[in-house]
Structure formats: C-alpha cells, structure tokens
Amino acid sequence: MTRASALCLAVALACAGHAAHAQRTYTVTTLDGAFDKAVQLDPANRAQGNRSRYSLKGPEGQLSPTGGYVARSASWAASTATAQQPVSAFALASQWATLKVSDNGQWLALKDTNNRTFGRSQSGRARALASGQGFSPNYRVWAINNIGDMVGHTGAVNSAYQGAYEALWWQNGVSQVLPVAPGVGGWALDINNLGHIGGAIQILSGTSPNDTQAPLVARAAVWKAGALSWVADPAVFGAPSRVLHINDAGTLVVEGQQDGWTTLFQVSPAGQVQALTQRQTAPYPHDMNAAGVVVGQAGNRAVMWVQGQQIDLAQHLAAKGVSAVASWRLMSVLDINDQGSMVVLYALPGDAFGVERKARFTAVP
Known part of the structure; x- marks a missing residue:
C-alpha cells in the first residue's frame, strides 16, 4: 500500500464513526503474567508486551545477591479463553524487553535489559540498533510505526539551555534530531504510519533569547516530513501542552494545562478543536485508534471518548451485557485497536492497594 492510499484508508476509517459502539459485546481474557503497562493489541487481537522474569542480574547487568523481576518481551495469542499465560516473544534466555x-x-x-541499548524486531526477529543510536535512561522511545520508524527524545539536559531536550526520529534505526525553532528543545511522543510526528517543542519563557536559564514552556507540535508544521496556540490549549497521539487521519489528542487543571483536547485533521475533559482528576489518554476513539482514564476510572463524549467503561460494558466483570474495579484502558478490542487495567474486590491486573476485551461484532 502506498502512503497516499494508506492515508485515504485512514481517513475513511476515521469518518466511519465510533467503532467502539459498533460492537455487539466483548469476550474477556485475563492476561496473566503481565509485567508493566506496555501491552498493545494488533489487528488480530494478539496482545504484545512484557512478562515478568526473575533474574539475579541488577539493572546494570551485574549479578545481584537479591535479584528481582525484570521485563521480558512476550505475547498473548488471540483467544476467547477466560485466562491466558504469556509466551516468550524470543528465546527464553533473551534479554529483550518491549517498549x-x-x-x-x-x-x-x-x-536490551543487560546493557540498556535499543533494538527493533520485525516479525519476531530482534536486532540491536547500531552503536551510538541511544540507550536507556538517557534516551526515551515513545512510539514505533508500521515501517519500523521510532520517535522519542534525549533524556540528557541540553548543554545550551537548562532543561531542554532533543526530539528524535529514528529512520531505519538511525536517529536524527527534529527541528524545534522557534523553540530550543522538544519531545517526539507519537508517530503515525505516514511518518507524521506529534509531540512538543520547548520555548523560552524569558524575554531575551540569550537568557539560557529562563524556564522553558512546552507547546504541542506536529512534524511532517521531518519539518515542524504546527505549534499549538497557548490561548487555546493552555501551557504547557503536548501532542500525545496522532493517527493516520491526522487527528490529534492534545494535553494542555488550563487554570491549574489538565485538559484533554481532540483536534480534527481540519483543525477543529474539541475539549474532551473539563476540570477532572488526573485524566490521561493512553491510546487512540483509526476511528478517533480515545481510551484512558479520568477520575481514577477507565473511560473512552467517542465523538467528543466521555463514556464510563463500566457502564459501556454493562450496556453490552458483559456481566462477568461487574465487580471489577476498572482503572484504565491501556490500548484499543481498530476493531474496538481493548486492554484494560483492573483490580478485583479484596486486592491489596497497588495490585494491578490486565485483561483483554475482544470485540464481537
């Protein structure tokens, strides 16, 4: 598929309406052995992320007398079983963790959990990036698209401006710094399958461009073909702001600060802005699919936003007849694919504080 035809397909999907409500019901499978929140669904409803694996090696790869649990790449096959254990994505002794x-x-x-360098895997074959292409925690990788391009940023402080970072785009495993002018730094937080990148640039808040100690303010930004193409207006989105998600249609999810509150916005490809939240506690959008359905959490509850309307996930599931989870405390939706299937973070009655479980809700049309 060409990039142009991919864009047309994405636009058609986005115009098709609220996919999450097109589902008749859901089957529920608990994803046992999940290690962290990096669990994502592919079009076949296979979940990919990390399992926990006990290791006597510490974070620097050295032997430790106490050891601990570390992340290891794993997957959960598409299934309607009520519970499922993870399968290692690579060899059992593999050092790779999925980002x-x-x-x-x-x-x-x-x-690489031994030396903290980055790598990529295509169709189950893992390869390390070339030397000098970044390592954790001095670099962060936030997204990877369908052609293997990644985006992220440096974690080290820019030497010229206090607190400034470098927005990075890895093409074919080789990083390049994205332009940020009129800013002095930035982050790249998402990339769609056309190579369009969402994130933020950091702008000096002082009156003089030579004031390198002036506080930096983030403004949501988009790059196309490696060039900065859009910067958020603080009068609309507040400050700081950042693009958290961009789909193939060009729809954005923007997080902004207004009057001390975090507000989420959805921006259409035509530039129309719609507020998704109003003065809510800790709203966070974990994902957006091709139809523009946004999922995440607000007020410590799992929610979705469909055509600008916030919907409580528990109420949505009850309306779909998913009674098996009626007693669960649904905390957040971590991922949604284009079929409307979701990965949900939850806790059971009687679970100790801090216990987090994960389940896959497979959409049944």
Whole structure:
C-alpha cells in the first residue's frame, strides 16, 4: 500500500464513526503474567508486551545477591479463553524487553535489559540498533510505526539551555534530531504510519533569547516530513501542552494545562478543536485508534471518548451485557485497536492497594 492510499484508508476509517459502539459485546481474557503497562493489541487481537522474569542480574547487568523481576518481551495469542499465560516473544534466555508495538503488530521497539541499548524486531526477529543510536535512561522511545520508524527524545539536559531536550526520529534505526525553532528543545511522543510526528517543542519563557536559564514552556507540535508544521496556540490549549497521539487521519489528542487543571483536547485533521475533559482528576489518554476513539482514564476510572463524549467503561460494558466483570474495579484502558478490542487495567474486590491486573476485551461484532 502506498502512503497516499494508506492515508485515504485512514481517513475513511476515521469518518466511519465510533467503532467502539459498533460492537455487539466483548469476550474477556485475563492476561496473566503481565509485567508493566506496555501491552498493545494488533489487528488480530494478539496482545504484545512484557512478562515478568526473575533474574539475579541488577539493572546494570551485574549479578545481584537479591535479584528481582525484570521485563521480558512476550505475547498473548488471540483467544476467547477466560485466562491466558504469556509466551516468550524470543528465546527464553533473551534479554529483550518491549517498549512499544506498531499498529500492525509487526514491529517492536526493544530495550536490551543487560546493557540498556535499543533494538527493533520485525516479525519476531530482534536486532540491536547500531552503536551510538541511544540507550536507556538517557534516551526515551515513545512510539514505533508500521515501517519500523521510532520517535522519542534525549533524556540528557541540553548543554545550551537548562532543561531542554532533543526530539528524535529514528529512520531505519538511525536517529536524527527534529527541528524545534522557534523553540530550543522538544519531545517526539507519537508517530503515525505516514511518518507524521506529534509531540512538543520547548520555548523560552524569558524575554531575551540569550537568557539560557529562563524556564522553558512546552507547546504541542506536529512534524511532517521531518519539518515542524504546527505549534499549538497557548490561548487555546493552555501551557504547557503536548501532542500525545496522532493517527493516520491526522487527528490529534492534545494535553494542555488550563487554570491549574489538565485538559484533554481532540483536534480534527481540519483543525477543529474539541475539549474532551473539563476540570477532572488526573485524566490521561493512553491510546487512540483509526476511528478517533480515545481510551484512558479520568477520575481514577477507565473511560473512552467517542465523538467528543466521555463514556464510563463500566457502564459501556454493562450496556453490552458483559456481566462477568461487574465487580471489577476498572482503572484504565491501556490500548484499543481498530476493531474496538481493548486492554484494560483492573483490580478485583479484596486486592491489596497497588495490585494491578490486565485483561483483554475482544470485540464481537
């Protein structure tokens, strides 16, 4: 598929309406052995992320007398079983942990847990990036698309301006710094399958461009073809702000600060802005699919936003007849694919504080 035809397909999907409500019901499978929140669904409803594996090696790869649990790449096959254990994505002794998964499930952004360098996997074959292409925690990788391009930023402080970072785009495993002018730094937080990148640039808040100690303020931004193409207006989105998600249609999810509150916005490809939240506690959008359905959490509850309307996930599931989870405390929706299937973070009655479980809700049309 060409990039142009991919864009047309994405636009058609986005115009098709609220996919999450097109589902008749859901089947529920608990994803046992999940290690962290990096669990994503591919179009076939296979979940990919990390399992926990006990290791006597510490974070620097050295032997430790106490050891601990570390992340290891794993997957959970598409299934209607009520519970499922993870399967190692690579060899059992593999050092790879999954950072992000592409929409089509074919590409994984990886971290070597022994030496903290980055890698990529295409269709199950893992390869380390070349030397000098970044390592954790001095670099962060936030997204990978269907052609294996990754985005992120440096974690080290820019030497010229206090607190400034470098927005990075890895093409074919080789990083390049994205332009940020009129800013002095930035972050790249998401990339769609056309190579359009969402994130933020950091702008000096002082009156003089030579004031390198002036506080930096983030403004949501978009790059196309490696060039900065859009910067958010603080009068609309507040400050700081950042683009958290961009789909193939060009729809954005923007997080902004207004009057001390975090507000979420959705921006259409035509530039129309719609507020998704109003003065809510800790709203966070974890994902957006091709139809523009946004999922995440607000007020410590799992929610979705469909055509600008916030919907409580528990109420949505009850309306769909999913009674098996009526007693669960649904905390957040971590991922949604284009079929409307979701990965949900939850706790059971009687679970101790801090216990987090994960389940896959497979959409049944």
